[in-house]
Amino acid sequence: xxxxxxxxxxxxxxxxELKETQNMPKTKINDPSxxxxxxxxxRSKKVLLALAIVIIFAFIGTRGGADMGKIKTAQVEQxxxxxxxxxxxxxxxxxxxxxxxxxxxxxxxxxxxxGDFVKKGQAIASLDKEKYEIALRQTxxxxxxxxxxxxxxxxxxxxxxxxxxxxxxxxxxALEAAKNKAYDEWLEAKRNLKDTVITSPFAGTVxxxxxxxxxxIFYTTAIAKIADIExxxxxxxxxxxxxxxxxxxxxxxxxxxxxxxxxxxxxxESVSFVSNVTSSGSDVFEVKFNLEQEEDYRxxxxxxxxxxxxxxxxxxxxxxxxxxxxxxxxxxxxxEFVKREVEKGIESDSEVEIVSGLSKDETVVIAGxxxxxxxxxxxxxxxxxxx
Numbered sequence: 001x002x003x004x005x006x007x008x009x010x011x012x013x014x015x016x017e018l019k020e021t022q023n024m025p026k027t028k029i030n031d032p033s034x035x036x037x038x039x040x041x042x043r044s045k046k047v048l049l050a051l052a053i054v055i056i057f058a059f060i061g062t063r064g065g066a067d068m069g070k071i072k073t074a075q076v077e078q079x080x081x082x083x084x085x086x087x088x089x090x091x092x093x094x095x096x097x098x099x100x101x102x103x104x105x106x107x108x109x110x111x112x113x114x115g116d117f118v119k120k121g122q123a124i125a126s127l128d129k130e131k132y133e134i135a136l137r138q139t140x141x142x143x144x145x146x147x148x149x150x151x152x153x154x155x156x157x158x159x160x161x162x163x164x165x166x167x168x169x170x171x172x173x174a175l176e177a178a179k180n181k182a183y184d185e186w187l188e189a190k191r192n193l194k195d196t197v198i199t200s201p202f203a204g205t206v207x208x209x210x211x212x213x214x215x216x217i218f219y220t221t222a223i224a225k226i227a228d229i230e231x232x233x234x235x236x237x238x239x240x241x242x243x244x245x246x247x248x249x250x251x252x253x254x255x256x257x258x259x260x261x262x263x264x265x266x267x268x269e270s271v272s273f274v275s276n277v278t279s280s281g282s283d284v285f286e287v288k289f290n291l292e293q294e295e296d297y298r299x300x301x302x303x304x305x306x307x308x309x310x311x312x313x314x315x316x317x318x319x320x321x322x323x324x325x326x327x328x329x330x331x332x333x334x335x336e337f338v339k340r341e342v343e344k345g346i347e348s349d350s351e352v353e354i355v356s357g358l359s360k361d362e363t364v365v366i367a368g369x370x371x372x373x374x375x376x377x378x379x380x381x382x383x384x385x386x387x
Contacts, residue, residue, distance in 0.1 A: 071368035073332055076318055076358045082311035083346040085245065089236030091256070091291065091301045093227035095202055099124065101223060102195035103132070107215045114209055118200040118226065125211060125223050127196040136193050139186035146179040204228045207299060227299055232291045234266065236305050237276070237284040245309050246271055252289050256303035259296070266290055268307065310346050316354040322364045323352060330365040330372055331358070337365060337372045 105127035112124045153172060157164070164172070208225035211217055234254045238246060246268060254264040272286040289305055291297070322329050327344055330337045345353030358364070365372065 070371050071337075072366050073363045074319055074322070074366045076316055076354065076360055076362045076364060078314055078360050079317050079351075080311065080313045081315055081317050081346060081348055081351055081353050083309045084348055085238070085242050085307045085309060086304055086349065087236045087238055087242075087287070087307070088302070088304050089234055089287075089289075090303065091297060091299055092233050092235045092288075093204075093229060093299055094231040094233055095204060095228040096225070096299075097201055097204075097227075098208075098225045099198060099200070099223045100219060101125075101127065101198055101217055101221060102219070103127065103192050104218050105131075105196060105216070107211050107213050107217055110209065110211060110213060112206050112209060112224070114206055116206045118204065118206060120201065120203045121199050123197050123199055124206065124226075125198040127198075127217070129193060129196045132189065132193040132196055136186070136189040139182060139189045142182040143179065143186050146175065146182050150175050150179055198223055200226050202226065202228070229299065230293055232293050232297060232299070233269065234264075234289040234291045234303065234305060236287050236289070237278075238271075238287050240275060240283045240285065243271060243285045243287075246287060246307060251308040253306045253308070254289060254291065254303055255306075256297075256301050258298075258301050258303075264291065266305070312346060312353060315345065316358060316360060317351045318354055318358070318364055319366045320347065320350060320352050321366045324369055329358065330369065332363040332365065 107125060108128050109126035110124070112118060118124060150172075153175060157168070204226040205228070206224055207227045207229070208222075211221065211223050217223065248268050248270065250268045252266045252268060254266050256262070256264070266289040269288045269290045271288075275283040275285050278284055287305075287307075318329065323342075323344070324330075328339055328341055331340050332338075340357055342357030343355040345355045347353065
């Protein structure tokens with residue numbers, strides 16, 4: 001609820017407040033007693049100006065130096081180190097084939113499914129044979145008819161004692177050529193009929209089936225894919241700049257994306273002699289690594305291979321981030337950072353061997369190199385006048 005205050009009461013209240021305010025003691029800003037408390041030396045305008053300049057100069061002069069929080073260090077360690085080439089790849093079979101039909105036709109039979117084991121020569125699909133059987137009968141009849149004509153020609157000339165005339169030779173060779181052509185067509189029709197049954201080229205496992213009964217297929221149709229899943233490779237591609245360092249038998253560590261914590265010991269099995277051109281136009285060479293079959297491995301699994309080019313044991317090593325200007329490091333000595341030249345050895349992705357220039361347990365800078373040597377604004381200004 002609101003309280004309604006009569007005008008007289010309001011004025012009375014204000015009057016009380018005004019009286020209280022008027023009765024409060026007044027403080028003078030320019031009271032001489034306060035001024036007298038300030039030391040005499042600080043009352044000078046020149047001194048105050050000089051003091052302000054000093055404060056400003058100190059503030060600005062101390063800015064711009066090294067940010068020590070960004071500088072990270074690490075000790076020189078003695079460890080094993082390996083120079084590696086890392087490349088991506090995937091599991092493939094040592095024997096793998098995509099099956100295409102040799103003839104066109106309608107699929108009438110597919111007796112296999114994915115995961116089935118097939119023997120060499122086992123049927124995996126069959127096409128409608130009718131038109132190929134008709135073609136075989138027709139070509140066979142053509143061969144018989146032409147053979148009969150040739151026999152008739154030969155019989156008519158057996159008792160002749162004269163030399164075969166030019167016209168007779170033309171007639172005979174024409175019939176012989178026609179018979180040979182008909183015979184070749186019969187052989188082709190016979191082969192086409194046989195090719196209506198598609199078979200596996202080797203013993204292996206069906207890993208893909210791409211057709212079904214009733215489909216019309218052509219020479220380009222991939223009917224199925226057969227692979228030997230008992231003998232697997234890890235296959236990768238290397239740039240032509242790296243392939244010169246690769247040799248058969250080199251130790252390799254393979255890691256699969258499906259099993260990131262498992263390192264598979266392998267070795268280079270083969271390097272292709274002919275390059276392939278990638279979609280980006282780069283030349284790459286296919287490298288295969290042997291891979292012992294495990295129950296969980298599947299063709300097409302992705303991963304990476306680390307090919308060991310060179311490895312050394314018990315050598316001094318530092319992080320590659322410690323190296324700058326090709327062969328220099330910053331060593332922390334007595335709280336200061338000293339630039340030092342080193343001789344490098346082999347190098348991995350993360351570490352580099354130090355042949356000379358450092359000792360074990362010395363401390364080197366691995367981050368914040370750009371902060372070392374930074375001067376404050378004071379020293380920058382000073383260096384202008386002092387050279």
